[in-house]
Amino acid sequence: MNGSELLSEGRSVLKSQAFSRYIGAELVDLAKGHALLELVVEPHLLQQHGRVHGGVISYLADNAMAFAAGSVIGDVLTVEYKINYVKGARGQKLIASAHAEAVGKSLVVCRCIVEDVNMESERGVTCAFAQGTVVSVAVSKGTS
Amino acid sequence: MNGSELLSEGRSVLKSQAFSRYIGAELVDLAKGHALLELVVEPHLLQQHGRVHGGVISYLADNAMAFAAGSVIGDVLTVEYKINYVKGARGQKLIASAHAEAVGKSLVVCRCIVEDVNMESERGVTCAFAQGTVVSVAVSKGTS
């Protein structure tokens, strides 16, 4: 697949995730080992202090890492990940940027940064760092 | 606060989280160091393989751990957590059960198990294990 086919295929997968449609995420870039997942911040995504709920940020990081890994090894599932929230997000748009850092036949280690972006200035502030392990569905089927 | 006041206070906090209302979570129990957060599975919470989206499970674990810690040290924020998904959830109800395992003045370490529950048999199957660190808002304000 070339770059635009990969992105187009990725968008189909994202569209087939009911929860991603419900939450409103968009895949803005997908290349071998790299994914950018974006989400416009709306009032129903916040927590009690007026920041984006951590669950939303986790969703983005988890999904972006799965797409980054999937772009390299096909259909995947997240095995596990870890996330550090470092700043409350009160911006207008979140962008999760994920990279496949180490790729094996069935396991991929990814890292992700989630940024809180001001839509006018396009300036982003990092609000979370994540690192996780993604497995190809083929292997996973044998293992759970 | 006694037990029922704690639960009632916790429910107010949950209600003040727009995202928790949006996703439909309910706090079914809250005691010192322990929280049970429940979510009825609906079609818009699924991913492309017909299981509950990992982001939903992460949200539950993260939030349940924050409530478990908050029941002990007051207003809190999640610093970080790690989650292992161990089985795709296709049941009718998810229950995240979180415990505060180690409590300091400002940092609390929690663990959480998310179960996928059949509503008729009330039998649950573990779908995720999480472990995380929660900080009191007072300290956090000084630190980010």
Next chain:
Amino acid sequence: MNGSELLSEGRSVLKSQAFSRYIGAELVDLAKGHALLELVVEPHLLQQHGRVHGGVISYLADNAMAFAAGSVIGDVLTVEYKINYVKGARGQKLIASAHAEAVGKSLVVCRCIVEDVNMESERGVTCAFAQGTVVSVAVSKGTS
């Protein structure tokens, strides 16, 4: 293998780890899905504040989880783990107790508690919680 064969086999594996001999760890129990790894605290295992160095505690947790998983699925490697240190260890003996919480054909999720034990009273205080993912060597060979 019965219980005592498993423990005897586990001890051979531990003995074949040069670093485990160097650091002085002993496998005191090994059953299907459960391992107890012990280490007598000596001065060369400390850090600058007179507590056991975190690296020692991490070693114990990592290795105990690998043994717990290996007792179920054979030769394994640790994929990843996360550890929270919750109390500085200044006792005489550390015991890492690890359990396989979810077992698949090739991936096992384990949890571990490391305790700091007073050798006279045999009372232990938890000094760390860990959670990790272990893979069978067979799968790992295909994947890295």
Next chain:
Amino acid sequence: MNGSELLSEGRSVLKSQAFSRYIGAELVDLAKGHALLELVVEPHLLQQHGRVHGGVISYLADNAMAFAAGSVIGDVLTVEYKINYVKGARGQKLIASAHAEAVGKSLVVCRCIVEDVNMESERGVTCAFAQGTVVSVAVSKGTS
């Protein structure tokens, strides 16, 4: 402190860690928010497959992240970290390179890459990725 004072101070701290002397680690660089910790691989650091034991790699990552954070906020303790092993290390030298990615008054989030380096070619291969949280001792004392 200027750069060389920081490195010199860091080396004193490392020297005061009995376990770091025992294992043979050296601090080769320390700057604000960045630490390089090095370890020459010797036979007693290996596991049963002839690779460096994971516990050694974890020690390096943990300690390098603590030094990176400490270079910014002073005396610190590791709260928690997560590590993914991605390739067995069979080289001659390990180098852990840690960065402080987000710095608060008392909490610092760090990331670390551990490389397995061939001493002749000076070429390195990544063998682990870590991410963790470090706290200033002042805050920690109040919290555990």
